[in-house]
Amino acid sequence: MKKLMCTEAKQIDMVEYLASLGHHPQKVRNQDYWYLSPLREETVASFKVNRRLNVWFDQGTGKGGDLIDFGTLYFNCSVSDLLQRLSQYHPGPAFSFHPHSGSGDRRQSAASFAGEKKDTPDNKIVVLDTRPLAEQSLLNYLQKRSIPLEIATRFCREVDFLLYGKQHTVIGFQNKAGGYELRNEYFKGSSSPKDITFIDNRTEQVAVFEGFFSFLSLQTINSNKQAPLSNCLVLNSLSFLEKCRPLMEQYKQVHLILDRDNAGRNRTRLALEWDASKYIDRSDFYHGHKDLNDWLVHLYHSQSIGPRMGKRL
Template sequence: MPAFTEEEKRILLQTPIELILSHFGKATEHRRGNMFYSPFRDECTPSFHVNPNNNTWYDFGTGEGGGIIDIVTRLAGCSRSQAYDFLASMRKDFVALSKYSHPKEKGKASRIDIISSRSGFRNRSLISYAEERGISLETLESFCTEVIYSIDGIRGRQFYAIGFRNDSGGYVLRSRFTKKCTSNDLSTLKCIPENDRSSVAVFEGFFDFLSLPLINRVMYSRPQFAHVLWK
């Protein structure tokens, strides 16, 4: 992977330590305030403190502490330089948080190129993001695809996002860190048999559509078409 710029490193260092703990399945739900069970051993009383203000940690059980690179090297078993690669891999769309940009014509948006799109989701960060918004994996895979894309001007980087297809063949792209689209258009979905065209439902965005409670079970009054608007 190409070397990271100082600005890219700065953005990667902002990745919350709690997100790292969750990524490694370290029981972040069993916390007490900013105290967590140590990710380095089994214990009955939380002794691992996270300071969200400066994104540092301290293990009262061992007297060790540090920043996000320190904990990544421990949990991922990698070098400090490899820790940045790990963070970029986990947060493939991290660059969207940065104010860093490459020179381009005023008012001209960077081109987004779709590298691949698949119906089965494997990216844990995207699955976790959807679940945090109340969307099950079953629902996600029924209406969305896992998209890998690149951005013109961002050298050697590929990004992951939840993709929702629109009527022009483009995608609305969403993840925890990005909100993009390849083209502006509506998404029209056929929800019931052709012989029933009695109603239409309009949603502002595709997550509103996915959040419809009836999606996760057999709908007793589904509309013929669903128009999904995004902003």
């Protein structure tokens, strides 16, 4: 499939694209569509898309731009990688590659879509089936993220889910309430209910992760370690950090392995303010990278994984 050019990608309607990722407006005022930010956790919608201009602005971070700016932040990837994603994405009922247009029919259709109630079945993720990881595209994605299959198989499942009448197959990481974090190369979302994942290795320490690929990365880095790893708390959402404080306080040491973006750094600083002797910022280990998995991928690609893997978190 031919790779999209930036000019073509910027014509993709942002409202439809956000819907394809499972994000829907909380309110619509004229051409302004307001969302709970897809880039961070919040309870009041402050992420605005102006559909006429096809641009976005996140009031919580002060960032904004076009679809390219959004996609590279959302997927933590390069422009080239994003264009590849967009080129290979299969359009669904709520997503198409037609140029953004200000026609009357288009606006009427958009208003009608945005006015639908959020609890309609089509725009909710419905998990259909789970099974051991086997789909080749998912195995290729794990390889791209430098996660060995034997490690992913221990903690993840292959999940079929339905969204907007279309079935998708992804990697699923289950939380303690039975919901799943859902990922493949072209999709990032979660099924309800949203919750944390806790792995109890019966130690006096706990390592805290923002997302499950950082957790899988730690398992990869320490795969040859004989002693049991610390307990692991995967937040699946930074909004759960403060709610998990009573759980974390039960342990002698809490190792913070959060993302090195603004949101992750802010939550790390908050925890250090609680008790700097208990909470330890371990992000210096992957300094210069967004998160632990980004560090791991970089090392594999630079063919320097051997000597550095002797270092343990």
